[in-house]
Amino acid sequence: MAVFTVLGAGMMGSALCVPLVDRGHEVRLVGTPLDRDIVEGLRCDHVHLTLKHALPEAIVPYHVEQLGEAMQGCDALALGVSSAGIDWACETIAPHVRPGLPLFMITKGLTWDGERLHVLPDVVKAKLPVGVRDDVHPAAVAGPCIAGELARRVPSCVILAGRHQPTLTELAELLRADYYHVWTSTDVVGVEACAALKNAYAMGVAFGTGMHVARGGEPGSVAMHNVESAVFAQALLEMGLIIEAMGGDGRRAAGLAGAGDLDVTNNGGRTGRFGRWLGTGLSREAAIEKMAGATLECLEIIAVMREASRGLIAAGKLAAGSLPLLDHMAEVVLDDRPVDIPFEAFFGGSR
Template sequence: MPQKKIITIVGAGMMGSAMATPARDNGHAVRLVGTPLDDHIISRARYDGYHPTLKEQLPGGIEFYTVADLATAMAGADLIIGGVSSFGVDWFSEKVLPLLQPGQNVLSVTKGLQDYPDGRLRPFPELLAERLPAALRGRISFSAIGGPCTSYELARRRQTMVYFCGTDAAAVATARDLLATAYYHITPTADVLGLECCVAMKNAYALGVSMAIGLWGGADERQGFNPQAALFGQSCREVTRLIRHLGADTDLVANIPFAGDLYVTIFGGRTRRLGTLLGQGKSMVEAEAMLSGVTLESVAITRRVVAALRALGAAGKVQLADYPLLMHIDDVINDRRPAALPWDALR
């Protein structure tokens, strides 16, 4: 059993809050801090420990903080867990990074990649390290979590296998020792770009596979398994090409960071709902209205990566024809064409 530590989780959304379960089960002191969007969650959790969006009772002993007390919650913590979505990265950079103290390493649940006009794609741990105040650079390590893990199942202590990635092997090992339990199994890797690409792109491709549910699933959404399987395979093929282009480890694609995570994402949640609606013929505008208030990570990552691929394609560094499914997903979410799926182009 690891020595008891203080773990501060910044972001009281579903996944950030679920991370409190293995942390508390290992006996650590946990401080859960809400972002400016989480006041209602913190208020309810303080009252009776119930998380209103996760719809689970949180473990006992957690200390709850609003964003106004962020500095207090971070002071003296041994590990900071970043529990924000990709839409919160700029807020995290501005508000959390300056409050870090030397030796307070960061473990992030955030999924995504940052694109640049020249086609580069950078993982968020690298981006956050670059955004550190000058006085803290080289004194804080950034790691991230990837793999098939739904927040509500983690909160229920279901058997879960994930990867922790980071360039600082000691920091990754420490985070693993703090959080690994009999149900939360962690594999360390130094391949930050490969892991982060897998876990980000699973959202984009889950959207594409889920379109088949709307196109062929019928009213009960229980059919269309053949097209879903074909698109699942195409997704693995295209992500292998992308990761090979980036120079990362393609073995992660057939493992739990992509294939496993894609499987989980297709079976439920916001991405499945969006893909199904688009497959049923709804425009993106109509689908967004029906999913009002839902964070659409799949849309953000698709647009970012396709923008990068278009830049790389214009420079002759990739062939856009190698990514027919992803390009079609981008067309659909930008209302350039309906979800018809380019079967003859898949290769």
């Protein structure tokens, strides 16, 4: 048995606690300043406010002021924040991280420094205090895993990616439960690029269902699956090109963290719901309003990728015009242009 501290009591940080307690670990779930109501709700009746589901009583909820207490005797630390909270999380954990502490995150995102795209495990490592940085090897979980399903113990397959295999092996062994299947990979660029990019591309895959609804269509076997599948294939192609431009293995796009997570995010995630609203013809603002405050990391990653793709093209790492789907998604959510999928430019161009 180990002691796990999870910082961030949102949907996924909290859902992750379920396999951990089922494995017999002691689990301390620490809310951010934004999670006060969630922590209070868990203390009151164990029902998670946004998951709308009761969590095991063995999970001990803490407010952020109690982080020091929650870190005492901690064997592994998980970051459960979304990408908007990663800087805050790094600053907050800094006084509590000791050399050798296994650290991993569920957070998905990429950052662009004007020359290179960086994956979050590297970003987090660079933000750790100098005295511990060399001895902490951040890892990240990727793969098709909807929080509400994991909280209900639905069988889920994920990849734990990082640069230090001994840390991955140790963490994976602690994380595995009979319904939570964990693989490890040191291809942190490929896995984490997929994890972040699918949040953007799932929005585009979902356009087709929204277009079908806008035409008055009913759900069924004749809908706009042709559209969805063509966009899905183009999304994988573009994810592979971006991974290659980052120096990774583009074949990763066809695996669990790429195709697997893209499918679940389109069908079961909030990004898919957002894309469907856009596909019906709603403006960006109207679609955001429909999402009622849900975290929309697709907006962040598309903004990062518009700038990054221009930089990568200028540096000769990507061919101009090779990401027509990404370009169109950026037009839709950053320039508020209507959905008008550029099929002719897909798959290398049909002319």
